[in-house]
Structures are given as structure tokens and as C-alpha cells.
Amino acid sequence: MKRSTESVLLKPTNEDTVGPYFPINFSDPLLEDLTRFESGITGQAQGVPILLKGRLLDRFGELANGTLVEFWQANAKGIYRSPRHEGNSDIDPWFWGYGRLRAESGEFEFKTIMPGPCAGRAPNITITLFSDGISRIVTQIFFADQASNVTDPLLRSLNSEDQEKLSARHEGQTDCGAKIYTIDIVMAGENEIPFFDDLLREGE
């Protein structure tokens, strides 16, 4: 995981805000429901279906409308669909583990499967937000009813109040029997949830 410290590296293009008008016509229903694969084929993601319901809130408690939300997660066996795991027999061919939706009002519903535990981690979904006025910010969401939360290194790096802010709560189930989890993602201000610094600096 070491990166080159040579000074010949090219300077990266600056990130910029997504703005308010991310094209709605770029939406893809299959990225909003990872329990489904393309229609007309036999094949389905393994694992326990869940529905993650979230609200994105600004520092005044108003919904952060028009936010683009992206998700990535491990499959039911705890394996990410990343180049590192290419060829791994625990890859689920019917599960990509990447989702995306535009939360028009600032509320969202994301259908997926409960991620499996992965290398010492509690089940989690990485959530990355692109919103007007900011560049990408990133955090991870956990599930309040998972016993392995107490040993998760990321949760353990936070105080209990912040741990709670990243824990989605189980609240009922859908008509199809999927567990519903809810979370408030407060982007700024007093109740702001923890966001993480994923910038790799030279020499890391």
C-alpha cells in the first residue's frame, strides 16, 4: 500500500462540486436495488435483503435535496468486487456491490443485502455524497443490531456519540420481509455525523 514518493507524479485534477443539476436521465434503477440483477435472467444476489432508508440533512436540519449518493459494500461473504479479489471463489457473480441514486428531496431508499463481515470489520456500507456546494465526502454506515460492531476498528476510533450517529437502526420490515434500517445523515452543524479523510498523501 505504499505509494511512490517520487516528485515526478502528475498533479491531480481538482475535484469540484456536482452542482444542483446532476442529470436525472443518468439514473439506473439497477443501481438503486442491488438485490436485483438485469431483468430476464435466472440469478440473484446471495444474502439477506435489507432496505436502507436515509435522510440527508444540512446544518439547519433541512433536507439536502438533489444529492447524489453512492454506496459500495462487500457481498454476503464479506468480499468486495475489487481488482484485489479478482478470481476469488467467494465473489457473487450476481452482486456488484456498487449503488448510486440521486436523492431528489434529500430522502433515499436503497435496496441491498446485508454485507458480510470482512477481515475484522463489522458489516458496513461506505456512503459517499456528492452535493451542491461541496466536493465528495465519505463515511461508513453500520447496523445497530450487529454484535461485531464492538470490535470494529473504525467504530472504535470514535466516541460513543459518534458511533451512534453512524449506526442505522432496525425499524420494521418491508412487505417482502426485508429488514428496514433507518439513518439520518447530518452533513453539517451540531449533529453532524463523522466524515472521514480518505486523502492519500505522498509517502503514505
Added chain:
Amino acid sequence: MSNIGRQLEIGPTDNTSDQRTPRKRLRLIPETARESFVPCVPQRGLSRQNEWDLTRIAPDLQRAEGMPIEVSGKLQNERGTPISNAMLEIWNANHFGRYRHIEDHSNLPLDERFLGTGRVFTDSEGNYKFWTISPGAYLARPDIGRWRPKHIHISVSGGGSRLITQMYFPDEPNNASDPMAILMGDDFERNIGKPYETPKIDVDCGLKFDIVIGGRNAVYFE
């Protein structure tokens, strides 16, 4: 290695930035959790055959109003390695500064010949190219007279990268007062397309915009 997370900055004169920018320092990620934060975006997606040409809604329709331009460049990582088969999602305002997005409620004119969205993929050498109409600037803050300079939104995904950026135009009077440009400081230069001559048959001019995926937007397990 820094042992303190970054403090994000608020874009000056940008109300939404004030409402949505986290105020606390970003938290550090324990090493054992690091890998899970690497963008995991599969190569995916389709683009219709004509999507590289935003100057018309479909090949059988007429050109939109305004100046047709070509934007091209190379997508690469910090070491100069080309990133192939990545998807670029592109959107820009029309000649008058209006988006054909149902939430753009400005009274600027729509152009019935302009959609303003398209998707292209990088080739095996990381190169991409598209045509569009040079977008209009628009008044973003009428109360203080602040404009959004001409810009084209570009979202890059696939090949282990995830980046949303904007390409700006050289010598535009509103560049200097743009909130995000102010936050970029001297680095803003890198987000400005570089003009080049074209045969002037299909487009009036070209802008070269090489995109370097680095820092937090790249995959690092190599």
C-alpha cells in the same frame, strides 16, 4: 503522514456550501479499515451511439444554437498510466446558460435542439472526445451579482476511479469570483481547458482537458 484530518472549506458566497459543508475536521481512518474506503466502482454502463455529440439531440436532428466545440483529453493516473474504458458522464448548460433539468427554474431560454447530457468512454490509451455547445454563463446570485462562469461538468467512474469535476474556459471574466475556483487557488489553472485549432468543419475550436486521477479519487492497491 498527517495525524490530523483535513478541515473542509466553505465556498465563499455559496449558500449551499455554507449549509452542507461539514464543520468538524475529517476523521482519520485506522489502517485496518483503509481498504474499504477505496472507491469500488465497477466498469459499467452504456452509451448510445450518438452520445459523444451533445451538439444535437439525435443524429437526425439539427444542431443546437451557439458555438460547437470539441473537448478532448487523456484520462490517466498520477504516474501517467492511461485509464481505459472509464465512463465520463457529461452535462452542461445551453448557449443561454440554462440546463434542461426539471429543477432548473431560471427563466433563461431553453433550446429545443439541445439536451446537454452525454456519456463517453475512454479508449485503450485513455483518450476521450466529445462535442458540445459552448455553455453560457449564468447569474447564480442575483442579489450580489455573482455569476457562474462557463463550465462543463464531467463525472469519471470506472477503472478504479471516482471523480466529479468541472472544466472551465480560459480568460473568462467570472472565473476569479467562482466559489470553487477560489477554494482551488492556484490549482484552478489545472481545471481550465486549453484551446487548440480544429479544421473548423464540424466545430469552431477544441479544448484539451487532460484529467489526472489522483489523491483520494484513485485506486491504490497496485
